[in-house]
Amino acid sequence: MVETLDGIPTDAWDALRQAIDFIPQGVAVFDRDLRIVTSNSRYAELLDVPAELIRPGTALYDLALHVARRGDFGSGDAINLAVQRVQELTQSHATVSQRLGAKGQVLEFHSARLPDGGLVISFADVTARVEAETELATINQTLEGRVEERTAALIQVNAELEAARAKADAANRDKTRFFAAASHDLLQPLNAARLYTSTLVERAGGTGLDELAHSIEASLSAVEEIMSALLDISRIDAGAVKPASVPFQVRDLLKKVDVEFAPLALKKEISLRLVDTSLSAIGDRALVARIIQNLVSNAIKYTKPGGRVLVGARLRGTRVRFDVIDTGIGFNKDQHALIFAEFSRLEHGARMAQGLGLGLSIVKRLVSALGLTMELESKEGRGSRFSLFMPYHRSMKVPLEPPPPREPASNLAGLRILCVDNERAILDAMEGLLGGWGCDVRSARSLKDIDKDGLLLGWLPDLVLMDYHLDQTSGLDAIEWLRHNVGGHLPAALVTADRTPAVRALAEERGITVVTKPVKPAALRASISQLAGQRGRKVVEG
The missing domain is CATH 3.30.450.20 (PAS domain)
Structure with a gap:
């Protein structure tokens, strides 16, 4: 207990x-x-x-x-x-x-x-x-008129300032390392708390406790938002963000936006439309994705039910313009600079949604770190357009394809899911949540436990949800082991509190979806539906 x-x-x-x-x-x-x-x-x-x-x-x-x-x-x-x-x-x-x-x-x-x-x-x-x-x-x-004394004093002062700067840089690096280490330990119990709370929300409907359950869920979401923002700001300000520009398909970003935000938009009764494109751009895909995610999150947060959010890209000369357009509350020109300041929120926005006003501050930092440009247009009461400009990459056109149909929640019933995490509390919470969706769930803390408990005897998973930091190996290697023993087409998601671009890049190279902790139940459900669809397609193709 x-x-x-x-x-x-x-x-x-x-x-x-x-x-x-x-x-x-x-x-x-x-x-x-x-x-x-x-x-x-x-x-x-x-x-x-x-x-x-x-x-x-x-x-x-x-x-x-x-x-x-x-x-x-x-x-x-x-x-x-x-x-x-x-x-x-x-x-x-x-x-x-x-x-x-x-x-x-x-x-x-x-x-x-x-x-x-x-x-x-x-x-x-x-x-x-x-x-x-x-x-x-x-x-x-006292420097004027004392050239020799001034030179000696300046050398001394510069040496002291250099030492102070070096000390400050070291302190920044220590702070970044501390936040990186602490983030995992902090996000692990927070992840378990959010999973437990999501289960409580689903089971409390009509019992008189649903309002309390939603209040707890909202509080946990606020804590998660603050921690994620502080970690991002700390990494950017300490110079730990090292952009790596590579060509990438804009469509990949749109798919991530769809998986992460479609459930939230549906819950808020907002029309989220993503315009497919065959364009390619050059940039750090993970950091650009972070910018777009923050912009879309803001657009949904400050758009009223019945409103619309449009996300897409178009070619403008030698650059790709990525647009996030909403019909939200908007703001006037005098407030443009204010919205990018830390802890700064417009009065009507503060009344509409919770937050500390850090999302656009992170966007500004990342745009600067990547050397990109961004434009914005807005009219108070009518909506906003944020446009990010990236270098265009000429590549072979990829045919446009209709977005895959979203799996209804009922299709998860009977789905066999293997969960692996070194935290028992997270496994218990995950079992409660997935079990409530009708899934057949088995869990283990390591590959050793899977073998010892005979979890795969007479039972083969349709997909696996794997933690990254396991006690004996990495989650990526564990997935490879499972694919070798269960089947090479086993769909998998890496569920991790590690938000570094390196881990995400390694996962994408192996065709593994990344779900960040604390887990958002709606996004998790969408990811599971997508993975289940992959399993079905592989079986047909085989």
């Missing part, structure tokens, strides 16, 4: 809290009444306040009043100083400020309002940076 908190495995919460405690900045989240919801240990350490003042439920004003009485805000009436400080942190959508701490250190505060009216405050000790800036300013003031 997996211990849960409000239906979510407690190890997911523990892992997330432990990860936050590794962040060198102090972080605290306040609700719409400006009372503490949670904070990390660094928050209390840098503020140097009693433990009772950082407990959940403590008012931001009480915390500010304590600090004001201690003298951190300077001389004057403590009550007025506390009120002024709270106003400084909350009067704008996002603020940046500096002040002295209790020990004389310089603290830099960043605050941002959340869509629900809450507040996130993060701060760090920037004393060393400020001292270096002050020292540099002092040196610059």
Whole structure:
């Protein structure tokens, strides 16, 4: 039995809290009444306040009043100083400020309002940076007329700055490695939680618990969105994204968009139309796909039921223009720059959908990293068009083909599926979800367990869902082993929290679908239907 908190495995919460405690900045989240919801240990350490003042439920004003009485805000009436400080942190959508701490250190505060009216405050000790800036300013003031002294000082300062830059680069690399390692451990329990919750949603219909189940599912989706965005931003800013430009078929991107977003569009009663094309482009296929996915996700998120989203590409001179067009809420020209800023959301968009406003910020970073250009047109209340331009690749035209019919959910009944994952909780959750769809499911934690338990004796799977990071081998090698023993046409999907382009490229070379964790049930169902169709076609062809 997996211990849960409000239906979510407690190890997911523990892992997330432990990860936050590794962040060198102090972080605290306040609700719409400006009372503490949670904070990390660094928050209390840098503020140097009693433990009772950082407990959940403590008012931001009480915390500010304590600090004001201690003298951190300077001389004057403590009550007025506390009120002024709270106003400084909350009067704008996002603020940046500096002040002295209790020990004389310089603290830099960043605050941002959340869509629900809450507040996130993060701060760090920037004393060393400020001292270096002050020292540099002092040196610059005394340089004139002292050529020899100036040269020596500049050499020293440049050496210190180079050392600081190298240290910062090393810290960025360490942060990237940490996020990459932590992401797997964090996404694993989150994946199990989402699968359990999806099963609960399907089984709670009409029981009075369906509203609660949907609320839990929405909260988990928000956590997943934030984590994915932070991981992407961390990798891009640290220079870990290394584009590899190769020719690729635009049609491949359209197929991925169809598999991932068709179920969501159907659920929201939005018409998602993908225009097939034989065009080829040059670029990093995985990173371009990430851009298109973010744009389509945004289009669906901010389009009302009954609206339309169109995705397609056309040739414009020597470039391919990839368009994502919607009939959503739109925005005016004055807001073009604002929508690409981190944690920035338009007021009518914030009322319509949850989020932190990171999707288009990631798009902007990726477009810059790839050296591409993007255009946008929008009219408030009428919709938007985002256009990504990529170099055109002249290749043999591939005949247009109608999109394959989507398999109805009922066709999954009786489908034999083998699930392999080294986390028992994920296997249990997957069995519950797939079993609810009528599938015949068997699971194992490794190839050794498959052999030991005799899972394939008198039972052959129609397809396999395989984790990538197994204890004894990689999921890709495990799939090859199964194909050798079960049949070379065995359809397979790699279900993994590893989002690196290298893993995706290896899987695609072997004809293996990639499903990223945390798994979206609708996308998983679409992928399974597609894989089942592959199995059927291979049997006919054989």
